[in-house]
Amino acid sequence: xxxxxxxxxxxxxxxxxxxxxxxxxxxxxxxxxxxxxxxxxxxxxxxxxxxxxxxxxxxxxxxxxxxxxxxxxxxxxxxxxxxxxxxxxxxxxxxxxxxxxxxxxxxxxxxxxxxxxxxxxxxxxxxxxxxxxxxxxxxxxxxxxxxxxxxxxxxxxxxxxxxxxxxxxxxxxxxx
Numbered sequence: 001x002x003x004x005x006x007x008x009x010x011x012x013x014x015x016x017x018x019x020x021x022x023x024x025x026x027x028x029x030x031x032x033x034x035x036x037x038x039x040x041x042x043x044x045x046x047x048x049x050x051x052x053x054x055x056x057x058x059x060x061x062x063x064x065x066x067x068x069x070x071x072x073x074x075x076x077x078x079x080x081x082x083x084x085x086x087x088x089x090x091x092x093x094x095x096x097x098x099x100x101x102x103x104x105x106x107x108x109x110x111x112x113x114x115x116x117x118x119x120x121x122x123x124x125x126x127x128x129x130x131x132x133x134x135x136x137x138x139x140x141x142x143x144x145x146x147x148x149x150x151x152x153x154x155x156x157x158x159x160x161x162x163x164x165x166x167x168x169x170x171x172x173x174x175x176x
Contacts, residue, residue: 013086014172022168026084029161030077032154037070076115080162082108083169105173112166119159 012018044066082088088108091098 012084014084014089016172018084018172019168022084022165022172025161025165025168026080029080029158029165030074032157032161033073033077036155037074040066040070077158080112080165083112083165088169089173105170109166109170112162112169116159116162116166119156119162121159123156123159 012023044063046062089103091101091103093099
């Protein structure tokens with residue numbers, strides 16, 4: 001069995017240097033998803049967070065659903081670090097039989113692009129709904145609660161940020 005390892009040249013362990021902007025974008029992606037994860041946690045326990053909607057859904061299943069959704073979304077957001085770290089270029093040593101093998105850039109580019117496009121489509125939908133008044137949403141008792149809910153809209157930056165980061169990854173790894 002032959003393994004192909006790439007030489008390292010940066011503190012991130014990547015074969016080619018990662019631009020500072022890409023490093024910052026990779027750190028921003030999990031952070032833009034965090035407000036919505038925090039915002040949805042009280043809903044798991046039946047708190048409406050000031051929503052004036054009378055028939056807000058709640059059941060025992062909301063606890064695992066909300067916690068699972070929050071953990072899953074942050075886990076996917078943390079995968080963006082693979083676009084700026086060595087483990088996005090070479091299979092880590094702890095993976096049996098594949099350790100040290102070079103990862104084709106397309107293994108990261110294709111799913112990251114699809115995910116970025118899906119998240120960007122959700123952004124476009126959110127913006128159109130908000131600007132055209134098409135999204136009914138949940139009305140809130142006061143402006144502070146509405147502002148807190150609106151902060152969860154930062155999640156909409158995930159798609160464009162992921163597409164930008166994927167482009168940087170492609171530029172850095174093209175020709176391999």
